[in-house]
Amino acid sequence: MSSSAKLDIAIIGAGLSGLALALALHKNGLNNIIIYESRPASLDIGGAIMLSPNALKILDVLDVYQPLRLRSYEFDTLHFRKSDEAMTPVDTFEFGSATKYGYQALRVYRYELIEVLHELIREKSGISIMYGKKFSRLLSETNEGVTWSFTDNTQVSASLLIGADGIHSQVRKYIYPDLEPRFTNGIGVTAAVPTAQLQLPEGLETPVTLMNNKHGAFVIAQQLHDGSEVLIGKQRRFTESLDKDGWADLLNNKEWCLDFLRRGAEDFPQVVSNAVSNIPKNKINLWPFYMVPKLDTWVSKGGKVVVMGDAAHAIPPTAGQGVNQAFEDVYTFAGVIGALENQNTDDSEKRRTVLKRWQAGRQARIDKVLELNTMIDKRRLPNQDSSDVENEEFDLGWLYNIDFEKTIAEWCA
Ligand SMILES: Cc1cc2nc3c(=O)[nH]c(=O)nc-3n(C[C@H](O)[C@H](O)[C@H](O)COP(=O)(O)OP(=O)(O)OC[C@H]3O[C@@H](n4cnc5c(N)ncnc54)[C@H](O)[C@@H]3O)c2cc1C
Numbered sequence: 001m002s003s004s005a006k007l008d009i010a011i012i013g014a015g016l017s018g019l020a021l022a023l024a025l026h027k028n029g030l031n032n033i034i035i036y037e038s039r040p041a042s043l044d045i046g047g048a049i050m051l052s053p054n055a056l057k058i059l060d061v062l063d064v065y066q067p068l069r070l071r072s073y074e075f076d077t078l079h080f081r082k083s084d085e086a087m088t089p090v091d092t093f094e095f096g097s098a099t100k101y102g103y104q105a106l107r108v109y110r111y112e113l114i115e116v117l118h119e120l121i122r123e124k125s126g127i128s129i130m131y132g133k134k135f136s137r138l139l140s141e142t143n144e145g146v147t148w149s150f151t152d153n154t155q156v157s158a159s160l161l162i163g164a165d166g167i168h169s170q171v172r173k174y175i176y177p178d179l180e181p182r183f184t185n186g187i188g189v190t191a192a193v194p195t196a197q198l199q200l201p202e203g204l205e206t207p208v209t210l211m212n213n214k215h216g217a218f219v220i221a222q223q224l225h226d227g228s229e230v231l232i233g234k235q236r237r238f239t240e241s242l243d244k245d246g247w248a249d250l251l252n253n254k255e256w257c258l259d260f261l262r263r264g265a266e267d268f269p270q271v272v273s274n275a276v277s278n279i280p281k282n283k284i285n286l287w288p289f290y291m292v293p294k295l296d297t298w299v300s301k302g303g304k305v306v307v308m309g310d311a312a313h314a315i316p317p318t319a320g321q322g323v324n325q326a327f328e329d330v331y332t333f334a335g336v337i338g339a340l341e342n343q344n345t346d347d348s349e350k351r352r353t354v355l356k357r358w359q360a361g362r363q364a365r366i367d368k369v370l371e372l373n374t375m376i377d378k379r380r381l382p383n384q385d386s387s388d389v390e391n392e393e394f395d396l397g398w399l400y401n402i403d404f405e406k407t408i409a410e411w412c413a
Pocket residue numbers: 012013014015016017018036037038039046047048049050133134135136164165166167168169170285286287308309310311317320321322323324326
């Protein structure tokens with residue numbers, strides 16, 4: 001395993017982590033990569049996502065940012081207001097800034113990002129994607145590599161196996177057989193409507209979250225490049241934990257979702273009633289918030305199986321960092337593996353040490369994001385007295401202005 005041509009890497013999951021990881025590995029000179037995806041084809045799952053400068057810096061290096069920008073809505077700040085008629089400002093949260101962090105934040109449909117990633121992958125030789133291949137279980141891990149099976153009973157081997165297979169990861173089960181993601185007792189229901197329908201009051205900046213003590217938080221966030229559409233969404237506590245089919249049934253129960261969005265609209269400013277007056281049912285999404293308990297390690301004992309993205313650390317959406325942190329995982333991992341390959345080392349102890357440093361460094365960032373989530377929650381939750389936090393500005397330089405190349409070099413030193 002001392003030359004990059006020999007290191008064959010298998011990635012389980014062609015979601016945002018898996019696709020970006022393939023591109024990042026390729027950028028680092030690794031070109032023997034197969035992505036295995038359980039779905040029959042790339043699907044348009046979920047709605048739009050928000051990307052912050054830390055992730056955009058990565059996507060820029062991977063040549064994703066410029067084409068993506070043309071498909072995205074750009075903004076800087078998330079606004080938080082009371083749900084009184086005056087919509088009294090309470091708080092703001094920076095999500096991007098060209099002057100401070102080099103990038104405005106982007107809001108973009110997930111399928112647009114997946115499409116751009118696919119286009120770039122098609123241009124590269126040495127990356128292939130196989131659909132309809134569902135990882136089943138790991139069969140063996142040796143110094144040479146790993147062997148596993150798919151649910152169609154075929155067996156495959158590779159030098160390195162990466163689990164980028166999301167929050168309910170099967171690959172993770174090899175390292176943590178009994179671990180299950182934990183429901184956080186929160187759900188969000190979202191939809192998309194034309195911006196014109198809202199008749200946004202003059203001067204009301206978006207994205208804005210209107211906070212109501214009784215009914216939870218109502219989010220309005222413009223999307224599409226020209227901002228002609230808005231995401232509308234409501235987040236609330238939901239104590240009943242359902243299984244996979246139960247959540248799917250709830251999502252398919254469009255009347256329930258509509259009622260969730262509309263309930264209490266009369267207790268919000270008029271803009272919310274306008275927003276929920278006409279909701280296309282095909283634009284409704286439901287997001288139960290799960291998290292993966294903190295893992296001691298993301299790397300198997302033998303060092304040949306690694307999990308990342310939601311498989312390693314699915315986190316609640318408060319600071320909007322879920323997918324942004326996943327991009328940090330894959331970019332730094334690819335940098336570390338690329339550096340090890342360039343050093344042409346067969347020293348497996350060194351590989352293990354560097355991977356340990358990578359994971360510890362990544363976990364430290366995730367822990368800081370979780371701390372940030374807690375601080376933001378204090379401001380957003382209904383019944384929260386915001387007077388003590390009102391004018392405090394978060395220092396977000398640590399999050400958005402990170403120097404990835406320096407960090408990678410330190411881990412590999
Ligand atoms: C409705 C919704 C809205 C969201 N909005 C935001 C947002 O605004 N901002 C944000 O930062 N985050 C958001 N998130 C979270 C974000 O989507 C995740 O953090 C991100 O998708 C993680 O990417 P991933 O590639 O690690 O996992 P996933 O996106 O879950 O991708 C995993 C892939 O692996 C495949 N797979 C699973 N099991 C197997 C198997 N056994 N074999 C083969 N393939 C398999 C899946 O089909 C999938 O394609 C949202 C999530 C949801 C559900």
